[in-house]
Amino acid sequence: MADLSDSHEFLAFFDQLADAAAEATLPLFRSRLAVENKLGPGHFDPVTAADQAAERLMRDLIAAKYPDHGVLGEEFANVASESPYLWVLDPIDGTRSFISGLPIWGTLIGLKHDGAPRLGMMSQPFIGERFIGDCRQAWYRGPGGERPLNTRPCARLADAVLMTTSPRIFPKMEGDIYDRIESQVRLPRYGADCYAYAMLAAGHVDLVIEAGLKPYDIVALIPVIEGAGGMVTTWDGGSAADGGNIVASGDPRLHQDVLRRLG
Numbered sequence: 001m002a003d004l005s006d007s008h009e010f011l012a013f014f015d016q017l018a019d020a021a022a023e024a025t026l027p028l029f030r031s032r033l034a035v036e037n038k039l040g041p042g043h044f045d046p047v048t049a050a051d052q053a054a055e056r057l058m059r060d061l062i063a064a065k066y067p068d069h070g071v072l073g074e075e076f077a078n079v080a081s082e083s084p085y086l087w088v089l090d091p092i093d094g095t096r097s098f099i100s101g102l103p104i105w106g107t108l109i110g111l112k113h114d115g116a117p118r119l120g121m122m123s124q125p126f127i128g129e130r131f132i133g134d135c136r137q138a139w140y141r142g143p144g145g146e147r148p149l150n151t152r153p154c155a156r157l158a159d160a161v162l163m164t165t166s167p168r169i170f171p172k173m174e175g176d177i178y179d180r181i182e183s184q185v186r187l188p189r190y191g192a193d194c195y196a197y198a199m200l201a202a203g204h205v206d207l208v209i210e211a212g213l214k215p216y217d218i219v220a221l222i223p224v225i226e227g228a229g230g231m232v233t234t235w236d237g238g239s240a241a242d243g244g245n246i247v248a249s250g251d252p253r254l255h256q257d258v259l260r261r262l263g
Helices: 008-028 049-065 095-099 172-182 194-201 215-227 252-262
Strands: 035-037 046-048 070-073 085-093 106-113 116-124 129-133 138-142 145-148 161-164 187-190 207-213 231-234 244-249
Touching: 008 049, 008 085, 008 106, 008 116, 008 129, 046 049, 046 095, 049 070, 049 085, 070 215, 085 095, 085 215, 106 194, 106 215, 116 194, 116 215, 129 194, 129 215, 138 215, 161 172, 161 194, 172 207, 172 252, 194 207, 194 215, 194 244, 207 215, 207 252, 215 231, 215 244, 231 252, 244 252
Parallel strands: 070 085, 161 187, 161 207
Antiparallel strands: 035 046, 085 106, 106 116, 116 129, 129 138, 138 145, 207 244, 231 244
């Protein structure tokens, strides 16, 4: 049994999971694949055969390698376990981008131990990028080689680049709060899903604010952001590991300022 005190075995397995997901997603990206709607009329939450195939492959690998571990994924039922290890999977975070042919989606793979996110990866196979973290450090692998990930200093909201999936994701009260913050930043940008958090860890974005996230939307990204020197919490400053209304900042000084405004 691997132990998180020596994460090399787990990290090698993360690459195997990401490779398997890529085998399922890449042949269907920018194809005329069928899209199903998980929700009823008037709402749209898309899912494709690529989402389901990628998660199924990752689950099969986990079951073979770590049969006693739990699994929480977006597309299929949870695998309960008494093990302290829980894999948290989102095979395609950004399915709307995927079905639109935009390469700003990613496969999210997270590992929790005793309820806390400990290792995480965002893999974008079309571009060939991976963002990895263990809460203490984070690193990038991609077309430009491998390098550490570090957030950038940005203490003032007026200097910040802010990202969210869409201003329309917020309920009315939260939307009003978000709008007040957005009106004070240097530059707001929309629509990148998990890539927004990856760019925060890489030092290109300063702030991400979102609402209504599920655990599989954020668990894999927490070790990457924290390992790069950033912070990610709920709007009230609590743990982001269970999802909810989430704020991530590259600079802890900015994070505390934004938490006051969100409160």
